[in-house]
Structures are given as C-alpha cells and as structure tokens.
Amino acid sequence: MATEQHADRVSPALELRGLIKDFSTGLRGLKLRAVDRLDLRVEAGQVYGLLGPNGSGKSTTIKMILGLLAPTAGHCEVFGVASTCVEARREVGYLPESPYFYRYLTGRELVRFYAELGGLHGKALAERVAEVIATVGLTAAADRRIETYSKGMLQRIGLAQAIVHHPRLLILDEPTAGVDPVGAAAITELILSLKAQGKTVLITSHLLGQIEDICDRVAILDRGRLMLEGAVRELVGRADRQALLVPTLPAAELQELRAWLESRGHTLEMVAAPKARLDQIFLDCVGKKK
Amino acid sequence: MMTRVTFSLRRTRLIAFNTVREAARQKLYGFVGVLAAAFVLGARSLRDFNFGAPELKFLADCGFGVMAFFGAALVITATAQLFFSEIENRTVLTLLAKPVWRAEFILGKFIGLAFVAGVFCTVVTLLLIQVLASREAQLLRDFPEASGLGAFVSYSNVIFAGVLQWLKLAVLAAFTLLVASFAQTQLFTVVTGFFILVIGHLQYLAQDAYARGGSWLGRGMSGLIATAFPNFQLFALADGLNVGEALPWWHVARVALYALGYIGVACGLAVVSFRQREI
Numbered sequence: 001m002a003t004e005q006h007a008d009r010v011s012p013a014l015e016l017r018g019l020i021k022d023f024s025t026g027l028r029g030l031k032l033r034a035v036d037r038l039d040l041r042v043e044a045g046q047v048y049g050l051l052g053p054n055g056s057g058k059s060t061t062i063k064m065i066l067g068l069l070a071p072t073a074g075h076c077e078v079f080g081v082a083s084t085c086v087e088a089r090r091e092v093g094y095l096p097e098s099p100y101f102y103r104y105l106t107g108r109e110l111v112r113f114y115a116e117l118g119g120l121h122g123k124a125l126a127e128r129v130a131e132v133i134a135t136v137g138l139t140a141a142a143d144r145r146i147e148t149y150s151k152g153m154l155q156r157i158g159l160a161q162a163i164v165h166h167p168r169l170l171i172l173d174e175p176t177a178g179v180d181p182v183g184a185a186a187i188t189e190l191i192l193s194l195k196a197q198g199k200t201v202l203i204t205s206h207l208l209g210q211i212e213d214i215c216d217r218v219a220i221l222d223r224g225r226l227m228l229e230g231a232v233r234e235l236v237g238r239a240d241r242q243a244l245l246v247p248t249l250p251a252a253e254l255q256e257l258r259a260w261l262e263s264r265g266h267t268l269e270m271v272a273a274p275k276a277r278l279d280q281i282f283l284d285c286v287g288k289k290k
Numbered sequence: 291m292m293t294r295v296t297f298s299l300r301r302t303r304l305i306a307f308n309t310v311r312e313a314a315r316q317k318l319y320g321f322v323g324v325l326a327a328a329f330v331l332g333a334r335s336l337r338d339f340n341f342g343a344p345e346l347k348f349l350a351d352c353g354f355g356v357m358a359f360f361g362a363a364l365v366i367t368a369t370a371q372l373f374f375s376e377i378e379n380r381t382v383l384t385l386l387a388k389p390v391w392r393a394e395f396i397l398g399k400f401i402g403l404a405f406v407a408g409v410f411c412t413v414v415t416l417l418l419i420q421v422l423a424s425r426e427a428q429l430l431r432d433f434p435e436a437s438g439l440g441a442f443v444s445y446s447n448v449i450f451a452g453v454l455q456w457l458k459l460a461v462l463a464a465f466t467l468l469v470a471s472f473a474q475t476q477l478f479t480v481v482t483g484f485f486i487l488v489i490g491h492l493q494y495l496a497q498d499a500y501a502r503g504g505s506w507l508g509r510g511m512s513g514l515i516a517t518a519f520p521n522f523q524l525f526a527l528a529d530g531l532n533v534g535e536a537l538p539w540w541h542v543a544r545v546a547l548y549a550l551g552y553i554g555v556a557c558g559l560a561v562v563s564f565r566q567r568e569i
C-alpha cells in the first residue's frame with residue numbers, strides 16, 4: 001500500500017512516449033499515419049487540453065490511452081501502468097466523442113451498470129448513482145429511456161458514467177460538441193469542480209475559447225504531430241503589456257493622463273471600451289429563467 | 291505494486307444481464323417468440339386424423355421443428371445484432387474503458403444469449419406439452435382402447451428433447467459469436483451463422499465421406515469439417531418420445547458434454563480474436 005502511494009506520487013497521470021498509430025486504408029496496404037511520434041506528459045491534478053483540427057489524431061490518441069487501439073509503436077502509461085493492462089482502466093473515466101448509449105435503458109440503469117462494472121456495489125452503489133445523476137442535473141430525467149434524450153442530455157449522462165466510479169483521471173473527448181452554451185457552461189463548471197477535487201482532466205475540443213478558460217496546459221496536434229505544448233498562461237499571456245480598467249474618463253482627464261504617462265517616458269498605446277462577451281450575455285439572459 | 295484486476299464472474303454476469311435486458315426490451319425478439327408459439331398452438335388444428343400415437347408424434351415433430359427453425363433464426367440474429375449494436379453504437383468503447391476484460395465481454399454476451407435461447411426453448415416446450423397433453427386426453431377419451439398403457443407420450447422425454455434443442459442453440463450462439471468477434475458487418479455474421487447451421491446439420495455427410503476413405507485430400511477435407519463443426523443431428527430426440535422409451539440420461543449427458551466442448555472452444559477462439567480487434 002505504501003509503495004503504491006509512492007509510485008503514484010512519482011508517476012504522472014499520463015505519459016506517452018513515441019506513440020505512433022498507422023491505419024491501413026485497405027488499398028495496396030497503404031498506411032495512414034493518424035498519430036506520429038507523440039510524446040506527452042500530463043501531471044496529476046492538471047486540466048490538460050488536447051487541441052487540433054478534425055482528423056488530427058486526438059480521438060485516436062485517446063483510444064490508445066484507453067487500450068482500445070493497439071499502438072503501432074511507442075508506449076503509453078496511465079499513473080505508471082501500461083495502457084495494455086486492464087489495471088490501467090481502474091483510474092480512468094471516459095466520455096467518448098458524440099456518445100451514444102444503450103437506448104433501451106433508462107439513465108439511472110445506465111449509470112448503475114457502469115458503476116457496477118467500475119466496482120461499486122451494495123449501499124454505496126445506489127447513493128453514488130443518484131449523486132452523480134444530480135451532479136450532471138439529470139435527476140428529473142433519470143428514469144426516462146435514453147432514446148428520448150437530447151444531445152446535451154446524452155453528453156451529461158455520459159459524464160455521469162465517466163465519473164461514477166471515482167476515477168482520478170477523466171478523459172473527455174469533445175464534451176461540449178453540439179451542446180448549447182448553457183449546457184457547455186455547465187460542463188465547464190463541472191470540469192472545474194473536478195479539478196478542485198484534485199482530479200486530472202484530459203479534454204479535447206476545437207472550441208478554443210472554452211479551453212483557454214479552463215486548461216492549465218495545452219498541446220496542439222496537426223496531422224498526428226505535436227506542434228506546440230505549454231502552459232496556457234505562458235502561451236497567451238503577454239508579460240510586457242498590461243490593461244487598466246477604469247470608468248469612462250472625460251476627454252480632458254484622458255489627455256491629462258496621457259501627458260502624465262509621457263512625462264514619465266511611457267506611451268498610452270490603446271484606449272478602448274471593453275466588450276462584454278456574447279456568450280456571457282447569453283448565459284445571463286437564459287440562466288435567470290431557470 | 292498495483293492491485294491486479296482479475297477475471298470477474300460478477301462483471302461477466304452484469305454484461306450477460308445487460309444483454310438479456312436489451313433483448314427483452316426489443317419488440318422483434320418478443321415477436322419471434324409469439325410467432326413460434328402461434329405455430330405450435332396452430333399445429334393442433336392442422337390435422338385431426340384421430341389415430342392416436344402417430345398424430346401425437348406429428349404434433350411433437352411440428353413443435354420441435356418450430357423450435358429448431360425459429361430458435362436458430364432467433365439465436366443467429368440476436369447474437370449478431372446484440373454484438374454489433376455495441377460496436378456500431380460505440381457502447382463497447384465506454385464498456386471496455388472500464389476495468390473489464392475482453393474475455394468478460396465475450397463470455398457475458400454468450401451467457402446472455404444462451405439465457406435468451408433457454409427462455410425461448412422453455413416457453414415452446416411448455417406450450418408443446420400443453421398441446422400434446424390436451425390432445426392426448428381427448429384421444430384417450432374418444433378411443434379408450436387405443437392405448438394399453440393409458441398414455442402415449444413420455445413427457446419427461448419431451449423435456450429432454452427441449453434441453454437438447456437448447457444445447458444446440460447454445461452451440462450455434464457460440465459459433466455465431468466467434469464469427470462476430472472478427473467480422474466487420476452484421477450481415478456477414480448472420481449469413482455465416484446460417485451457413486454454420488446448415489453445415490452442422492449436414493456434417494454427418496462429411497463424417498461418412500471420411501469413413502469411406504478416398505484420396506488423402508478428400509479425407510483431410512471431410513475430416514476437418516467433421517471435427518471443426520458440431521454435428522447438430524446428435525441433438526435430435528424426436529423419435530424417442532413414446533411412453534415406454536427409456537429415459538435417455540446417458541445420451542443427454544454425452545451430448546451435453548459434446549456441446550460444452552464445442553462451446554468452450556468457440557468462446558475461447560472468440561476471446562482470442564476479440565482481443566486483437568481494434569475498436
């Protein structure tokens with residue numbers, strides 16, 4: 001037990017080394033390289049964004065992490081356990097891209113099924129199932145069949161099954177694709193609360209604004225190759241500029257301020273009214289009705 | 291170091307239960323069951339030639355024919371459909387992303403399908419017994435001199451025949467699952483499943499050819515078919531249903547072992563091939 005904890009402390013949540021995946025495209029043994037020599041390390045406790053255009057190999061990478069696809073070459077570990085072992089799956093929760101579930105089951109039956117597969121049983125099981133269904137806001141629809149669920153509800157029930165067995169690493173493949181802004185904001189909030197609980201989250205998306213708000217680090221893929229990797233703050237922040245926000249100044253006072261700055265050798269480069277973000281306005285309008 | 295995740299019967303049972311639940315909630319399979327029941331009950335009104343034992347034999351043959359035909363159709367389509375619905379709806383991604391062995395998935399599917407086949411055989415057998423018993427009572431009332439024994443049909447043997455039919459369907463499910471484990475499409479699986487059914491019924495021809503000898507190639511081919519495929523003729527008990535026939539314990543036990551052997555091999559191969567499958 002002690003050694004296990006020690007091992008966890010030193011091993012990152014995810015480590016990919018030289019990962020390659022070739023798909024044969026059928027004709028004359030032609031190969032398509034979907035993932036090309038990918039090295040990636042995700043430390044425990046981070047929210048990590050995997051970005052890239054469609055077809056850049058994000059989902060393929062995730063499937064190799066989960067042992068669903070065998071890498072052509074390279075190695076992949078989850079908390080120090082090779083992805084080829086079933087053991088690596090114990091600490092992982094996964095929400096697939098545009099998820100679809102057993103449509104003959106109700107939401108509650110579905111979450112219960114995955115919870116039991118994840119090892120929950122007894123009294124803790126029913127409690128935990130009700131708890132995660134409440135977390136994703138589906139309590140009212142929990143006893144309806146999945147075939148009646150909307151796209152956003154499918155994503156949320158998918159999130160519920162991903163977190164139900166208390167995994168330490170969550171892998172979310174485009175969790176907000178096709179979801180309206182209110183639903184997307186709820187998912188963002190949920191990811192942040194998972195981070196607050198100390199979980200590691202790997203999220204893919206091509207909605208960059210969202211990623212920017214929640215990720216600690218990002219990696220950008222293109223045609224299977226890692227193009228850029230780093231902390232979001234370092235990538236987007238500009239250390240040599242600052243913005244000051246004040247109530248709108250009369251022209252005379254603005255002139256005075258400019259003169260004051262110039263007297264000290266600074267220049268005022270830009271004066272502009274900050275814009276509210278449209279998504280924030282939308283959320284304020286729609287959120288109130290609830 | 292890390293705690294191992296060992297093969298779990300509990301998870302296998304969960305997957306089996308989920309398979310049965312999915313089958314039970316689809317109207318199609320219920321419809322096949324109702325259709326089979328209608329045929330068994332309808333056989334009663336097909337012929338009324340009032341000469342005792344042969345008529346009951348005809349009813350029993352009808353019943354088991356219906357069980358074999360609809361049972362095979364049910365098992366092949368259900369195996370293909372319940373397997374490929376997981377692949378096509380990508381529910382298998384979420385399932386195997388949990389700490390689940392692929393062997394648990396295959397075995398769970400098999401057990402679920404064997405259970406569905408078992409329910410089908412039980413229902414049809416019970417209906418058949420009901421039809422036979424009511425007709426037998428009628429015949430005994432109308433022609434008391436027809437049977438010295440006081441009854442025509444051995445119902446325990448009817449039950450044994452039902453059990454054998456179920457074992458046959460279980461073998462068929464295992465073979466269809468083996469095909470599904472590597473097949474790319476549901477249609478291919480269904481078609482191949484029916485081929486296996488036909489080969490299984492004609493397999494005795496290969497056995498004959500093997501016994502007769504001939505060229506080494508012919509012998510090799512027929513020997514291969516005779517061992518690779520189960521002989522479904524062994525599962526028929528329709529001729530031994532009359533009262534006075536000995537209970538075929540030893541026969542049923544031997545066929546059950548035979549069936550378990552084929553199921554074990556087919557499921558084992560299915561696991562091996564499914565483990566290679568890219569999902």
Ligand SMILES: Nc1ncnc2c1ncn2[C@@H]1O[C@H](COP(=O)(O)OP(=O)(O)O)[C@@H](O)[C@H]1O
Pocket residue numbers: 023024025032033034052053054055056057058059060061
């Ligand atoms: N099973 C497969 N067979 C062949 N090619 C595939 C398969 N899965 C994905 N690909 C190809 O691999 C590339 C990467 O796909 P994917 O990982 O789904 O990209 P992303 O998730 O970044 O949109 C694409 O060009 C896609 O067509």
Ligand SMILES: [Mg+2]
Pocket residue numbers: 055058059060097173
């Ligand atoms: Mg994708």
